[in-house]
Amino acid sequence: MIGPEEFPLFSQRFEFHSGENELYFLVKQYKEKEENWIDLTLSNPTKARLVYPSEAILHSLSKPGGIEYDPNPKGILSARETVSLYYRERGLDLLAEDLFLVSSSSEAYSYLIKLLCDPGDQLLIPSPGYPLFEFVSMMDSVDFDSYQLEEGSDWKINFSDLESKITSKTKIVFVVSPNNPTGNILSPEEFEKLKALAKKKKFAIVIDEVFIDYVEDPSLPRIDPSHSDVPIFTVNGISKILALPQMKLSWIHVSGQADWKSECKERLEIIADTYLSVGTPIQLALPELFQWRKMIQGQVQRRIQRNLQIIESQINGMRETEVAGVPGSQKDLPKIRIQNPQGGWYSILRSDLWKEEEEFCLQLLKEEKVLIHSGPMFGFTEGSGFLVLSLILENDVLEEGLNRLIRFANRYK
Ligand SMILES: Cc1ncc(COP(=O)(O)O)c(C=O)c1O
Incomplete structure (x- = not known):
């Protein structure tokens, strides 16, 4: 590493917290050599298997x-x-x-x-x-x-x-x-x-x-x-x-x-x-x-609508499932609140299950190989239990990712 005494050239604007934590390195590793991981944060439309002309x-x-x-x-x-x-x-x-x-x-x-x-x-x-x-x-x-x-x-x-x-x-x-x-x-x-x-x-x-x-x-x-x-x-x-x-x-x-x-x-x-x-x-x-606007947007809009339905049915379905091995436990399960957006490409999920958002996201990534954004990244108060996911994912990818997330949330803690 070059010391500041040798090259005191850099602007002070770079003095912010680096994003290179354990989660960052795990994602990097999965991207390189893990096929079975699911990225619920993917919002790059060119990587979301849309059909472009x-x-x-x-x-x-x-x-x-x-x-x-x-x-x-x-x-x-x-x-x-x-x-x-x-x-x-x-x-x-x-x-x-x-x-x-x-x-x-x-x-x-x-x-x-x-x-x-x-x-x-x-x-x-x-x-x-x-x-x-x-x-x-x-x-x-x-x-x-x-x-x-x-x-x-x-x-x-x-x-x-x-x-x-x-x-x-x-x-x-x-x-x-x-x-x-x-x-x-x-x-x-x-x-x-x-x-x-x-x-x-x-x-x-x-x-x-x-x-x-x-x-x-x-x-x-x-x-x-x-x-x-x-x-x-x-x-x-x-x-x-x-x-x-x-x-x-x-x-x-x-x-x-x-x-x-x-x-x-x-x-x-x-x-x-x-x-x-x-x-x-x-x-x-x-x-x-611009002549392709309706064709491209139609696909994205259909994805979003279907994904919103999937989220609703998966989360509601969770209430009917028992926590592994604990009969009747679903009654005590903290609720997951879905907040349907008026628009845009994102959905937010809120629950006391993941009040320690960063830790939850890291463990979810380690154990279920699912990446989701923790709310504090977007300015939600730490501990308020918000997670953020992309709505432009392929429907079956979102479905599988949510399955894993719910499975993990059920046994977390
Ligand atoms: C609110 C908002 N504005 C702008 C952008 C990016 O736009 P651009 O690619 O033109 O910089 C994003 C990307 O996700 C966004 O969320």
């Missing part, structure tokens, strides 16, 4: 224009128009001129932090929520604090907690809708309250809606971020819309009062021009790729 996708990437470099910081117009059309199909008026293409949602966050924050400024992120925000804030030298989503009210924003976290340094409040992993979607009432607060406290709202096409009940009322008098940035991309994360194309839509918006776009253009990170072939392919 592979030839057509690859063909659309081979347009002759892909060999030329003619950079446009906002992204090629035909690609932005495709994105705008996607919104029009959803009944929303988000114009190509207000869109900036980027390579990923994480990059979108990073651009927005550069646009709005100085080092030491603060972001507010939802909890429970997507762990990546913490890393993005570290990479961009800003601080973050979490605001609570309320379990008792279907994970709606706890506004008194949010308000109490706002300081003079707060520049951005992030919202994820549907949220990862709780699945709640931002209601129009919450949206109005948030906008009023943003106006009063002068922060921008960033809405990550990468899972918005995966909402269980299509009649749920949706928000419209397109014409707002407070700064709102909407982030989305094809990693979830088309289940193609490897293609690296996402976008930021800018909404806000007219004068502010034009200044904002000028600055965002400087940031985008500094990196010019989106490849030309994928931008040219976008209009064709």
Whole structure:
């Protein structure tokens, strides 16, 4: 190991806890040489055995224009128009001129932090929520604090907690809708309250809606971020819309009062021009790729729906089974609560059976060769007994994984 006295070159932003624990090494070992392990956390759609129109996708990437470099910081117009059309199909008026293409949602966050924050400024992120925000804030030298989503009210924003976290340094409040992993979607009432607060406290709202096409009940009322008098940035991309994360194309839509918006776009253009990170072939392919949206999303949606049914029947079935060798014991078995998401690719299970979440997950992996996320990874309070699993798994994989999890939970402790 190189000592700091020899090479005192590294930034202090790397001083965070490494994820290389016993569980990490076991997973690494299973990935290398264990066929019979089950990964209930798998959320990479390209590894979930979906059927992609592979030839057509690859063909659309081979347009002759892909060999030329003619950079446009906002992204090629035909690609932005495709994105705008996607919104029009959803009944929303988000114009190509207000869109900036980027390579990923994480990059979108990073651009927005550069646009709005100085080092030491603060972001507010939802909890429970997507762990990546913490890393993005570290990479961009800003601080973050979490605001609570309320379990008792279907994970709606706890506004008194949010308000109490706002300081003079707060520049951005992030919202994820549907949220990862709780699945709640931002209601129009919450949206109005948030906008009023943003106006009063002068922060921008960033809405990550990468899972918005995966909402269980299509009649749920949706928000419209397109014409707002407070700064709102909407982030989305094809990693979830088309289940193609490897293609690296996402976008930021800018909404806000007219004068502010034009200044904002000028600055965002400087940031985008500094990196010019989106490849030309994928931008040219976008209009064709979007034609596969319904076909790809249909498969994912069917998976999710079936998986939700499987979870329900397995967990309910558990109550009818006795703990091995102990007659009548199921009566004393702590309940497992399934919390059906409003949308997204994740499900959460809660039980007193796994109040020591990390230890439970490690033992489950050792004894049953099943990997599941422990809740605290997503900001659930330690000891509250939450586990998180992916809903885009093949149905029989999820079924077998749950079987093993229930078998293990029955004999744990
Ligand atoms: C809430 C949320 N936003 C964004 C992403 C990733 O998007 P991208 O691949 O565009 O960075 C994920 C990935 O799981 C996510 O959960």
